[in-house]
Amino acid sequence: MTGVPVRGVLLACGGMTTDVGALPKTEKTSWGTVFVLALATLIAASEISLSSFTLPLIGAEFEVSPGATAWVLLAYTLPSAALALPAGRWVDGADLRVVYLAGLAGIGVFSVLGVLAPNLPLLLAARVLLGLVSVGFMACTMPALVRAVRPEERGRAMGWLMAVMTLGATGAAPLGGWVAAEFGWRAVFLIKMPLLVVVAVAGARLLRRGDGRVPLPGRGLLGEGAVLGGAMTALVLSVELVDVALVPAVVVLVVAVVLGVVWARLRASRPVVAVLRSAMAGLPALVLTLFAVSTGLTSFVLPYFVSDVMRADAGLLGTAVLCWVGVMSLVTPVAGGVVDRIGPLPVAAVGAALVGVAILLHLPLGADAGLGDLAWRLALLGLGAGLLNPAVSTAVLRSVPDEQAGVAGGLTNTARTVGLVLAPAVSAAAWSAGGFRGAIGLLAGVACAAFVVAAGAVVTGRRTRSSD
Missing domain, CATH: 1.10.287 (Helix Hairpins)
Incomplete structure (x- = not known):
């Protein structure tokens, strides 16, 4: 990749819907706004983990196969995957406060329509509409963060945002299971309503008023x-x-x-x-995609290892995964502060290296492995992920002008989604070809590739600065 005058291209090309004058300088970071944005994005982030508990119940009520119920998840995720980039560009030209509140209102309305759906086709239609309004709503996050946070504190803000999302999305999973068991699948789609009201009221007070334009x-x-x-x-x-x-x-x-x-x-x-x-955006985006592919370790490889090799139940893996999530949530805000001090790319490189090492350390595991063997390895994986995630997102955000923060948000969302889509297929293919150790070797290789790309971005960044 070569350096490109990104600002000039962004301003010159057609299709941009915004007046690209510089944004007013943020004198003081609004941490209340950061916290509200984190809670708001949690609504969209937890939708998959919550909905997954409804699939067997939906299948039983509508008398459809498990393959058909999987579209309850896909109907929501496909619009997000498909439209994150266009939505990011579109929201750069809109009044963020209006889009934010309209998006929350749409999430509430289409969630209720899903609850009232009498059959699977109407439920899927409601889920598609929910995905459409969610992608516009999520596109507001980066631009709103830019307007609320001083440039020298954006890594820290990104760290806190991701920490709240990670903890909340993980905590929502058992809550969804309990609600589904006690009250049925329809009640699961209503869990978010109290939080939705809170973040709507708080967002209306904290987000800056714009000109009301929604082109x-x-x-x-x-x-x-x-x-x-x-x-x-x-x-x-x-x-x-x-x-x-x-x-x-x-x-x-x-x-x-x-x-x-x-x-x-x-x-x-x-x-x-x-x-x-631009190397300063494209390389970090590639790192994020590669890292997302490596999450096939927890989404595919370890579940099959625990079930088929260890002959243990899913509860053991669930307990071990808490170590991964807990460490990642604790490290992420600290990593954001480090990013603000030394820059995002070195932190991303260290994070990617730790992820690769943590995956490789699973190679010696066998049928006699226990909870402790999984827990400390996943804790190390959480340390690497906690360093990498805020660093990469901050790197992409820094690569574009503030008034085009929606582009940065769309790019990171798309890069992450592509990796998460590929993760199970890559992991399954590696498992079929080489078993557990073959899958571990391939995923470790993917993580090592992420480290190489991140290290290359560090070198490129230093060369660019020395030539300026």
């Missing part, structure tokens, strides 16, 4: 969203087909790649492509 997406932005949406949908479908029919899965994956190339050549996509070509 309609232009034809270029809609076309970009359609092509990118097709690419993301094909990518997800290719992953879903891997275990069913390999050849169709490969064909669909090729379609995803072709649509991705078409998207990159669209005139409306040039601002984002310019950001991606």
